[in-house]
Amino acid sequence: MTTERPVRVTIPDLRRMKSPPSAAHPQQRIVAVTAYDYTFARLLDQCGVDILLVGDSLGMVIHGADNTLAVTLDDMIYHARAVARAAQRAMVICDLPFGAFQCHPEAALTSAIRVLKESGSHAVKIEGGRIMAETVRFLVARGVPVIGHIGLTPQSVHAMGGFRMQGRDQASASRLLEDARVLDEAGASIIVLEGIPMPLAQQITQTVQAVTIGIGAGPGCDGQVLVLYDLLGLDERFQPRFVKRYMDGAHQVRQAVMAFADEVRKGTFPAPEHTVME
Numbered sequence: 588m589t590t591e592r593p594v595r596v597t598i599p600d601l602r603r604m605k606s607p608p609s610a611a612h613p614q615q616r617i618v619a620v621t622a623y624d625y626t627f628a629r630l631l632d633q634c635g636v637d638i639l640l641v642g643d644s645l646g647m648v649i650h651g652a653d654n655t656l657a658v659t660l661d662d663m664i665y666h667a668r669a670v671a672r673a674a675q676r677a678m679v680i681c682d683l684p685f686g687a688f689q690c691h692p693e694a695a696l697t698s699a700i701r702v703l704k705e706s707g708s709h710a711v712k713i714e715g716g717r718i719m720a721e722t723v724r725f726l727v728a729r730g731v732p733v734i735g736h737i738g739l740t741p742q743s744v745h746a747m748g749g750f751r752m753q754g755r756d757q758a759s760a761s762r763l764l765e766d767a768r769v770l771d772e773a774g775a776s777i778i779v780l781e782g783i784p785m786p787l788a789q790q791i792t793q794t795v796q797a798v799t800i801g802i803g804a805g806p807g808c809d810g811q812v813l814v815l816y817d818l819l820g821l822d823e824r825f826q827p828r829f830v831k832r833y834m835d836g837a838h839q840v841r842q843a844v845m846a847f848a849d850e851v852r853k854g855t856f857p858a859p860e861h862t863v864m865e
């Protein structure tokens with residue numbers, strides 16, 4: 588591991604990764620993972636993850652809520668500050684939570700300015716398609732990099748009737764394609780495509796200039812994102828088809844803590860090597 592500070596991933600870097608592969612520049616898919624705290628963010632950054640997304644999924648995976656609606660702007664800033672402190676190379680994107688951007692473009696700008704100033708994040712993400720285009724344009728014109736998010740948008744859980752795949756019929760697929768076009772035209776640098784069929788995600792990726800990052804949208808996107816706790820398998824109750832567990836985290840954490848508890852109860856921890864005698 589080198590001690591030199593790595594060069595930060597920027598939006599132009601990500602756009603170059605999207606451009607059609609050539610002999611000189613083979614396709615490099617973009618890697619994004621959610622992060623909510625300093626320690627994990629530091630590990631993810633050391634792994635060369637391109638984007639650390641401080642998602643409002645923290646309402647569910649950190650705070651244990653049923654959905655993301657109760658997350659506040661202060662919650663987001665608190666977690667994003669810890670992530671940005673750790674990220675030396677990765678670009679840090681912070682979600683604007685429900686209620687922090689929908690009312691008016693000015694309200695969104697006020698929230699985005701707080702996020703960028705107080706947390707050190709590099710961009711904000713907002714959920715919604717064409718209805719958010721004016722807001723995206725307003726923020727981008729004022730120097731705020733904006734990431735769009737369409738398809739299964741968790742902040743609309745009640746309107747969708749649950750966390751359901753979107754774009755499965757022709758009408759809904761056409762609306763999503765149009766949403767992506769409009770966000771692209773409004774200046775969104777990246778568009779997250781969540782919970783939509785693979786052919787639609789591929790079509791959107793080929794249509795827009797924005798970089799697409801998929802979750803539950805198949806392999807045809809410019810990059811992929813997963814919720815960190817899902818890829819680590821920390822909650823075995825949650826196993827949707829689009830998640831791949833790269834370790835059995837829940838089992839491993841329990842094994843480690845049970846070993847600690849066992850040694851404490853037997854009196855074998857702390858051992859002499861963990862103990863200062865004088």
Ligand code: KIV
Nearest residue numbers: 621642643644779802
């Ligand atoms: O909140 C979140 O973690 C997200 C990703 C799952 C895309 O928005």
